[in-house]
Amino acid sequence: MGNAILALDQGTTSSRAIVFSHDGTIRASAQREISQILPEPGLVEHDPIEIWESQLAVARQALERSGVGADEVAAIGITNQRETTILWDRKTGKPVTHAVVWQSRASAPICARLKAEGHEQTFRDKTGLLLDAYFSGTKVTYLFEKHPELAEKARNGDILFGTVDTWLVWKLSGGRLHITDPSNASRTLLFNIHTMDWDDELLGILGVPRAMMPQVRPSSEVYGETDAEWLGRTVPIAGLAGDQQAATFGQACFEPGSAKNTYGTGCFLLLNTGDRPVRSENNLLTTVGWQIGDKVTYCLEGSVFIAGAVVQWLRDGLGIISSSAEVERLATSVPDSGGVYFVPALVGLGAPHWDSDARGTILGITRGTTAAHIARAAVESMAYQTVDLVSAMQRDAGIQLHNLRVDGGASVNNQLMQFQADLLGVNVRRPRVAETTALGAAYLAGLAVGFWNDIQDVSRNWALDSEFKPRIPAEKRDALCRRWRDAVRRSLGWAEPQT
DSSP, X not given: OOSEEEEXXXXXXXXXXEEEOTTXXXXXXXXXXOOXXXXXXXXXXXXXXXXXXXXXXXXXXXXXXXXXXXXXXXXXXXEEOSSOBEXXXXXXXXXXXXXXXXXXXXXHHHHHHHHHTTOHHHHHHHHSOOSOTTSHHHHHHHHXXXXXXXXXXXXXXXXXXXXXXXXXHHHHTTTOOOEEOHHHHTTSSOEETTTTXXXXXXXXXXXXXXXXXXXXXXXXXXXXXXXHHHHSSOOEEXXXXXXXXXXXXXXXXXXXXXXXXXXXXXXXEEEEEETSOOOOSSSOEEEEEEEETTEEEEEEEEEESOSTHHHHHIIIIIOSXXXXXXXXXXXXXXXXXXXXXEEOOBTBBOTTTOBTTOOOEEEOOOTTOOHHHHHHHHXXXXXXXXXHHHHHHHHHHTOOOSEEEEESGGGGOHHHHHHHHHHHTSEEEEESXXXXXXXXXXXXXXXXXXXXXXXXXXXXXXXXXXXXXXXXXXXXXXXXXXXXXXXXXXXXXXXXXXX
């Protein structure tokens, strides 16, 4: 067995590769940004070839930097931006359209049509998801309606569907593996989380042929090997999980009632509910966390579309910072937001509102408002949105969170983490290894090949970096959150509904 695990972390804004040691520490990493294709407002696309080439490049780079040869890699684990939809030609292996990114609202009119036809409850009951453009299934329908010739080819088995994990495994294996895992499958609107299989009724409603769907395999299993040309020799591919489920695994949230929040492009709060799916009455999602052997772990999830991406907008759209790293310095140059609230509904609002027609709103601007106040309000919006998720989740699960484990790029922002603890009224715990998404994929792969013995072995690796404790009184917390809710109400339903 090798002495390291290679994790591939393909995200919304970049492709990353990390080499991990047995103790869960990072030996080396590499990262490359990927292009955001924005054809029109509300639409977000990626180039699948760029996704693949950037991911392969950083994998090679991370191995080179670590001094670890491919023959020393025990296994590869893959984690990915979820719901992003890729179609490719089975024979040529080439994508037939751009990837439709999870953020894209392209299929919102299809969702509205399906709701009007009375299908919403069927999808909710079988998948645990809301009928929303966020998920993969309606993105496939959108592509078929836009390119009718693809639908016919798909029925003949000539066009394949996959989320990003499936695409990467297909490319890595030289087209020998067309697979996914339940954590990714459960984000498609096509997978029945009770039978743990693609659902023929849902496939029929969305017009998606079963012939184009990947095989669903457990999240931790040796699926096959990479083609030798990519890394110089074959390496086992042994772990798959969508990014948020992988982060939950990497945070060692193995007990029911444990929770983590990831501050990435979006914001994602997951609560382990054990071996049973808990139905949400508060507009959260019921999803598969992971499957190891025959054992399935379920989670409740709250998904916020725009979290760290708001910082990119401050840089690229507003131009008040020249790099994302500058935002903490600018935001902490003022003692508070000066009464400014920023609801970052730049592509609508996700949980718990699910309003495709909400739009970004900045309230409380005066002549004294500066770029620093707007930056601070933008950063604080991540914490406010998390409070909305925690509140809904506690009502659904009937539990009170005692602490929250955090990760993701924005979790390194100490001011944000302190504000999060203040708003939640519970301790916020940041681990020493912040790259928990990649770490979760590494753990799943390593468990499959015996690199780690069991989840207790994995749990022992978790180590605390910083703990943030609430500092403000309950009355101030309540007043801040009340004002936030008022700002959210003013952002709802602003766009002209799509038809």
